[in-house]
Amino acid sequence: MGLVLTALSIPQVIFLLIGGVVADRVPRRLILFLADISRALMVLLVAVFSYFHWLQFWHLIALSFLFGVASGFFFPAYQAIPPQLVPQDARTSANTLTALSRQLGLLIGPLLGAGAVALAGPTSAFAFDGISFALSACCILAMRLVRQRTPPSPSSFLAQSNQEIRHGTIKRQSTLKKAGGDLYAGLLYVTQIPWIWITIVLFALGNVCLSSPMQVSLPKLVHDTYQVGIWFLGVLGTASACGAMIGSLVIGQFPSPRRRGLIAYLSIALSGLGTIALGWAWLMPPFLERMIAILACLCFGTGIGVFGVIWISLLQERVPIDMQGRVFSIDGLGSFCLLPIGYALVGLLTDRIGPSLTFVCGGLGALILVGIALSVRTIRLLD
Missing domain, CATH: 1.10.287 (Helix Hairpins)
Known part of the structure; x- marks a missing residue:
């Protein structure tokens, strides 16, 4: 499985910048359509090979690689196309709906996948997944673009x-x-553009502080520190996803709030505080410990949800339309390039000082990054 995920992720990173360039040269709707059709074919091929008992491990590696290539082209076009679909005054609401659909997918997707495997077997599950990409491609064809004014270059x-x-x-x-x-x-x-490159750099470090402990240390925190079963890990994951939906909904009620830069980084501070609370919750009595942990994950997700909607809306509003594909690809690459290193460092830190202190250190690191960002006047005054 590790090799399959590696084969999937490497081309995503490599082709992300190329996809950004293409998204600024080729109609974005066409890119999305071709990417989804390509991914549908890759997944359906797995189903066909499995059905006829032809499937071998190298097939999974090769198809995962091609799937990653298509995803590398999909992401920049997907992030850059909303200004061509909705007017500016509705863009925050549109990004809110997008964030909600993504979180619902993260909640419902594993249930549907597990249900399909349990009821019909893995071959049928892959076939269902491939059909979902084909349906997505049909929805992309049904999209209608609206004329937009290109924001002035700074x-x-x-x-x-x-x-x-x-x-x-x-x-x-x-x-x-x-x-x-x-x-x-x-x-x-x-x-x-200071507020763009500073945020990309800080978010790369912030992912190490916040996302890495959640991905690497949380299972050990639940098992070793809280001493509860794996079910509680699912509860915390659900709380985080619900928090992200709440944050997206709340910020979506304010299409153009003032001081969005300040609000965005304060939301990251909320996620940092939630991370610290998650590491310290074990100091409380057992009942309070679990309640605090759930609230901490709720706060973590809320902060991430608010930041995500504000950040995407700012880029879509402030960056010229014919530059957005490249900017979103640079943002995606810059924001997540340190995650593999973060996973390794957090894993070592968890083994040395334990998962609880790892979460505390991650949360404190995030608060320090927020302080650095808010020391920049351009970010504090960003509307």
Whole structure:
């Protein structure tokens, strides 16, 4: 399973930046359609091979790799297409609905998958999953794009750089060099906007502090420190997902709140406090211990939900439409590039000092990062 996940994740990372460049050159709806059709074929091939007893392990590796390639193209186009679908005043609400659907998928998806495997077997489960991608592709075809005004570029230099690349100043160069020029323009744009590059860097570190303990240390915290069964791990995961939905719903009620930069980072502070509380809950009596742990995960998810909606809405509003694919791909790569290192470090830390102190350290680290971010005036005043 580890090799399959590796084969899936590596091409996602490699093709993320390429997908961002393509998303700014090719119609995004077409990219989404082709990516979903490709992923449907990959999953359905697993079902077909399994049905005829042809399936071998290398098939899973190869198909997972191709699935990851398609996902690398899908993500930037998916994040960048909402401005072409909804007007600006409805964008926060649209991002809220997107976040809710994602969290519902995380809650319901495992249940549907487990139910399909239990009732009809893994072959039918893969077939059902492949059909779901095909249905998604049909929904993408039904989307209707609306005309949008392109947000002004924050600097004439960046606008000129992007214009030159897109309108043929480098026509004599190869296609690869053109793509490299587009990617360079995207990187240049990100580095010129402090609130974007600072957030990408801090979020990469924040994922190490917050996501890594949740992924690596939480099972050991539940088993060794709380001394309860695996069922409580499911309860905490559900509480976190419910918190994310609550946070998304709450921020969705305010389409254009003031000081969104301040609100976004305060929401991360809430997640950090929840992480600390999760590590210290064992100090309480058993009944209070579990209640505090559930509330801590609820706070953790709420903060992540609020931040996610605000961050995506800000990028969609402030970044020029013809630059959004590249910016979202850089954001995705930058935000999650340290997670493998974080998993390893948190695993070592959990073995050395225990899961409880690991959560406390992660939460404190997140609070320090919030303090660094809010020391930047541009972020504090970002509306």
